[in-house]
Amino acid sequence: xxxxxxxxxxxxxxxxxxxxxxxxxxxxxxxxxxxxxxxxxxxxxxxxxxxxxxxxxxxxxxxxxxxxxxxxxxxxxxxxxxxxxxxxxxxxxxxxxxxxxxxxxxxxxxxxxxxxxxxxxxxxxxxxxxxxxxxxxxxxxxxxxxxxxxxxxxxxxxxxxxxxxxxxxxxxxxxxxxxxxxxxxxxxxxxxxxxxxxxxxxxxxxxxxxxxxxxxxxxxxxxxxxxxxxxxxxxxxxxxxxxxxxxxxxxxx
Numbered sequence: 136x137x138x139x140x141x142x143x144x145x146x147x148x149x150x151x152x153x154x155x156x157x158x159x160x161x162x163x164x165x166x167x168x169x170x171x172x173x174x175x176x177x178x179x180x181x182x183x184x185x186x187x188x189x190x191x192x193x194x195x196x197x198x199x200x201x202x203x204x205x206x207x208x209x210x211x212x213x214x215x216x217x218x219x220x221x222x223x224x225x226x227x228x229x230x231x232x233x234x235x236x237x238x239x240x241x242x243x244x245x246x247x248x249x250x251x252x253x254x255x256x257x258x259x260x261x262x263x264x265x266x267x268x269x270x271x272x273x274x275x276x277x278x279x280x281x282x283x284x285x286x287x288x289x290x291x292x293x294x295x296x297x298x299x300x301x302x303x304x305x306x307x308x309x310x311x312x313x314x315x316x317x318x319x320x321x322x323x324x325x326x327x328x329x330x331x332x333x334x335x336x337x338x339x340x341x342x343x344x345x346x347x348x349x350x351x352x353x354x355x356x357x358x359x360x361x362x363x364x365x366x367x368x369x370x371x372x373x374x375x376x377x378x379x380x381x382x383x384x385x386x387x388x
Contacts, residue, residue: 187211209243
């Protein structure tokens with residue numbers, strides 16, 4: 136007899152909220168003309184949604200669905216804001232704003248880690264990965280570094296080196312957090328997993344961001360509407376998960 140895997144109620148709630156958000160975003164795309172057409176906010180929304188999906192899928196595959204939703208959303212939204220600024224003006228936000236973006240991304244990681252390893256581990260890790268990127272910003276290492284908007288993905292040597300440094304930094308932050316909270320049993324294995332997943336997802340994001348930037352700036356009006364319909368359908372699928380769990384008698388913990 137088929138044994139159904141139990142689902143966590145927090146995960147179901149997170150998926151349902153994500154579905155509602157996609158429905159709202161899809162509706163905004165369908166209301167393209169009401170939001171100012173070509174000069175409205177939908178180009179930024181396109182960046183936010185696309186980057187959130189890219190990062191969320193990577194984090195979700197490596198560290199679980201709930202982690203993917205929260206870390207993907209905070210990472211995707213903040214990086215979209217930074218890259219749009221760079222693409223429009225060739226400049227970047229002041230350091231104070233960049234520190235805020237770093238803190239938001241760290242908060243997403245902390246929320247995702249809280250359910251797995253507890254508050255102290257999550258808070259320690261969030262603090263470390265907030266402070267670390269600030270020094271990188273001060274040295275000119277930021278999401279908009281070597282910015283490009285083209286139809287071809289690419290990664291520059293500087294971006295590759297920065298990705299390696301981020302991987303090592305996240306492993307070190309995870310090890311320090313494990314030492315502080317005394318999660319000795321799996322400190323090393325989880326730290327390596329967290330660092331490698333972050334590094335791989337970052338590498339993919341950096342590689343495809345020229346294409347995403349080009350896509351956001353050159354997407355025709357009709358395709359924006361099609362993209363909106365796609366988002367609405369995805370939102371419907373995610374929201375229906377909670378009801379399928381009841382219909383299929385999937386145990387919820």
